[in-house]
Amino acid sequence: MGHRKDAPPCAEAPGSPAAPRRSDAQRNRERILEVALAELTRSADAPLSVIARKAGVGQGTFYRNFPSREALVLEIYRHEMRQVADSAAQLLSTREPDCALRAWMDGLARFAMAKAGLADAIRQATSGPGSPAKPGHTPVTDAAELLLRSCEEAGVIRPGVTADDLVLAIGGLWQLDPTEDWQPRAGRLLDLVMDGLRAGAPGR
Template identity: 35%
Template sequence: MAKRPAKSRQAVPAPAEKALRADAQKNRDKLIKAAGLAFFQHGIDTSLEEIAERAGVGIGTLYRHFPTREHLVEVIYRREVEELCQAAEALARKYPPDVALAEWMQRFVDYIAAKRGMADSLKLLVASNSEFFAESSGRIPAALQKLIDAAIASGTIRADIESSDVMHALSGIYGAPKTADWRERSKRLVALLMDGLRFGAVNSKS
């Protein structure tokens, strides 16, 4: 087993991604998927050896792609933000505005779940690379704003809604106690929030 490199005291931003051979890209994708699932299930303390084993690669391969745990966490965080923002666009094309908003808010619970699993490393990364996190985090409220604007314009949610208030309500899920039923409870709360947004809307069926 390859020796684990000494951990840096300060997180270093992930290097710019270069074009990889097909097999190398496949290994990288498998590592990101395995790490995301492991952090969600067991938290940030999951050993890198276990992540490599889940991905079906050697620990040396993991370190070639991600020199430190923080590099890996940053890449996963980027992916979670990107997927959440892409989901807003895809849902808006597929569903009526209020349904798209409701579906996206349910996906926000999954984003929060992933973020909770990486909480400790994210704190370190925010301190060392705050500009990146400010930019990434700003994309999520912008995605929510578009969905809310469309739903208001369609008359399917109340017109007196501020997207910042909705984001504040959604973000409150992050501080809820992490119990066995946290995910299910959070999704029920989001559904109740959506019922409140629909109540009194011009074209609401509530």
């Protein structure tokens, strides 16, 4: 299936399905994760009591969701990784495959910055004896493969690119400083990678 030469530029597709209504418990959990990501990115030693207060939940609610700092840190990491992985199919359902891939790469950049900002907290959570292992990257790798194969079938990228190739190509994301204005540089880097993927595509 060839890519239409007159296809519109990558943009948000109209009529995307609305998110299902979440329960209060789910909203509390997601609010804790959102606040904890911001606070622990600023300081790996951010007090859990401060995170609970800024999330607007009581100590009991907080500890029912996350009984320890280690559990909180690793759930933030898993949550961010799941968000990136799950977005691949959603993007493919509303965009041209190459536009979906480019939008997904923006999400991967945000994940890279979250991981970099949480590096100290993750290290503390996984370094002690008996500490839980840091999650792997399989869901993200699987999502990358889904997007790349969809693009290849549509003829909009060069054939044969693997998820490992893509991760290596965008490895510079992990060198950016999450405390600085990283978005413009990340955008330029990802545009260069996307141009390289499109070069020589049979459908273009």
